[in-house]
Amino acid sequence: MSNTVSALQGKVTPGEVTIREAGLRGMIILRGDLSDKKLRKVSADVTGVKFPEQGQANCDGDKGLCWMSPDELLVLVPYEAAADAVAQIDAKLAGTHYLAENVSDARAVILVEGAFCREVIAKLAPVDLHPDSFKPGDFRRTRLGQVAAAFWMRDEDTFAVICFRSVAGYTFDVLAASAKAGAVGYL
Amino acid sequence: MLILHCPCCGVDADETDLHAGGQAHLKREGPGSSDDDFEDYLFMRENPKGVHFERWRHAYGCGKWFLAARCTHTLEVFGTYSAQTLEPPQEIKDKISAKRPGWSWGNVQ
Numbered sequence: 001m002s003n004t005v006s007a008l009q010g011k012v013t014p015g016e017v018t019i020r021e022a023g024l025r026g027m028i029i030l031r032g033d034l035s036d037k038k039l040r041k042v043s044a045d046v047t048g049v050k051f052p053e054q055g056q057a058n059c060d061g062d063k064g065l066c067w068m069s070p071d072e073l074l075v076l077v078p079y080e081a082a083a084d085a086v087a088q089i090d091a092k093l094a095g096t097h098y099l100a101e102n103v104s105d106a107r108a109v110i111l112v113e114g115a116f117c118r119e120v121i122a123k124l125a126p127v128d129l130h131p132d133s134f135k136p137g138d139f140r141r142t143r144l145g146q147v148a149a150a151f152w153m154r155d156e157d158t159f160a161v162i163c164f165r166s167v168a169g170y171t172f173d174v175l176a177a178s179a180k181a182g183a184v185g186y187l
Numbered sequence: 188m189l190i191l192h193c194p195c196c197g198v199d200a201d202e203t204d205l206h207a208g209g210q211a212h213l214k215r216e217g218p219g220s221s222d223d224d225f226e227d228y229l230f231m232r233e234n235p236k237g238v239h240f241e242r243w244r245h246a247y248g249c250g251k252w253f254l255a256a257r258c259t260h261t262l263e264v265f266g267t268y269s270a271q272t273l274e275p276p277q278e279i280k281d282k283i284s285a286k287r288p289g290w291s292w293g294n295v296q
Contacts, residue, residue, distance in 0.1 A: 054197055069249030070195050126201030141196075142204055143247045 004079070007108035007168035017114030017179040019172060022160070025062065025109045026082030028075040030089060032098030034067075042092040043075055046085040057139035057152040059160075066139050066152065074150075074162070079104055108168035112159040112175055116183035121151060121159055123178045129187060145174040189257075192267050196249035208242030211254045212274055212295070236260050238283055238290045240275060243267075256283060 008021040032039050040051045047065055049058040052073075057066040064076040077085045082102045089100040112120050122129040124144045134140070139152040147170060149163040163171040189202040209232070216228040233239065239259045244252050254272065256265040256279050265286070266279045274295055283290055290296065 069251065072249075126203050128199070140198065141248045142200075148247050 004105070007165045008110075008172055011172060013172075013176040013179070015114070015176075015179050016182070017112060017117050017120050019120075019176045019179055020111045020113065021168070021172060022109035022111050024079035025104060025107075026077040026079045026085065026102070027104045027107050027109075027162070028077065028082060028086055028089070028100055029068075029103050030073040030075050030098065030100045031071055032093070032096065034071060034073060036096065038092060038096065039073075039098060042089050043073060045092075046077060046088055047075060052139070055139055056137055058137070059152070059154060066150070068139075068141060068150070075100075106165055107162055108165050108171070110161045110163070110168070110172055110175060111154075112161060112179070113157060114179070115157060116187075117157060117159050118187045119184050120175060120178045121161075122187055123181075123184070124174060125149075125151075131187070144171055147171060189262060189264070191243060191253075191255050191264060193245045193248060193251070194253050194267050194269055195245065195251035198248060200245055200248055204245065204247040206244040206246040208244055208252065211240040211242045211270075212272075212293075233293050235292060238265070238287055238292050240292060240295075242270065258287070 004024060006021060006024045010023045011021045013019045030043060043065055044051050047063040049060050049063060049065055052058045052065050052067045054067055058064055059076065062078045066074040068074050082104050086100050086102050118129045125142050127140055127142055128134065136153040136155050141150040147163060147167040149161055149171060151159050151161040154160050190199050191205060193200050216224045237258055237260050239257060241255050242252060243255050252270040253267050254270050255267045256275060257263060265282045268276055268279055
C-alpha cells in the first residue's frame, strides 16, 4: 500500500504572514440542484455545518460546505472520511440527478495566516478584499496570479486557498512571494 | 478595465475572470434553413459603435454564461442578465433608453 501524500507535504514558509500547505484534506465535489431538500440535508449531515448561502462557506475545523456555483457545492471532510462521505451521499441521493466525486487528491489546500493576509491575497486576485466587502465566511472562486483558485476567510487573520494539485507549487510560491514583499498598507 | 456583475453567482467579476463569447441573441439556423439564413448565422455580426449585447462566461468563477449590455464606445455597462433569454429584458432596454435615447441594435430597440 502506498503512502498518501499531499501536494507539498505540509510545506511552510514562516513570516509575518505564514504560508502553510494544509496537508491531506478530504474534498468532495457535489453537483446537483442546490435547492433540493435531500441534497441540502445530506450535505449538512456529513459535515455537521449549516448549508451555505450563495457565495458563502460554512466551515468548522476540517469540515465544511462551500458554495461554488449555482449547481455546485464543495464538501470538506477529514481526508480519511471522504470515501465514506461519498458513499453516504450516493445512498441518500440515489435516483436524483446529481454527481458526487472525491477530489481530495486532485486539489491542494494552502493556508495564509497573519495580520496582513488580506493584502497577500489582494495583490494576486481581482477581488475587492476590503474588510467591508469581504468578510469571514465569504467564499470566492477566481484566479490567483495565473491559475484558477478559490479562497475564503476562516477568520479575520486566516485565508484558506484551494487550487488544483498540479499548480500547488506555483500557488504556494506566489503566495509566499506576496507575503515576503510585505504589506501595502492599503486594506 | 471592464467589470461585469455575474447574475449567476452575484459577484462583480473583473475582465480577467471572464471569457468573452461574442454577440448575444444569435438564432441558430440548423438543417433545413436557407443558405442565406445559414450564412447570416455563421458570419454576419453586429459591429456597433455604441450599444451592444454580448455573451460572457464567468470562466474563473462559477463557470456560467450570462449576457451583458454595454456601450462599445464608452465601455459603460448598462446591465447583465440571464443567458436564458431570447431578447434583452425590458428592464435593461429601459436603462439603455434612459441613457441613449433612440438607440437600436439589429432588430432590437
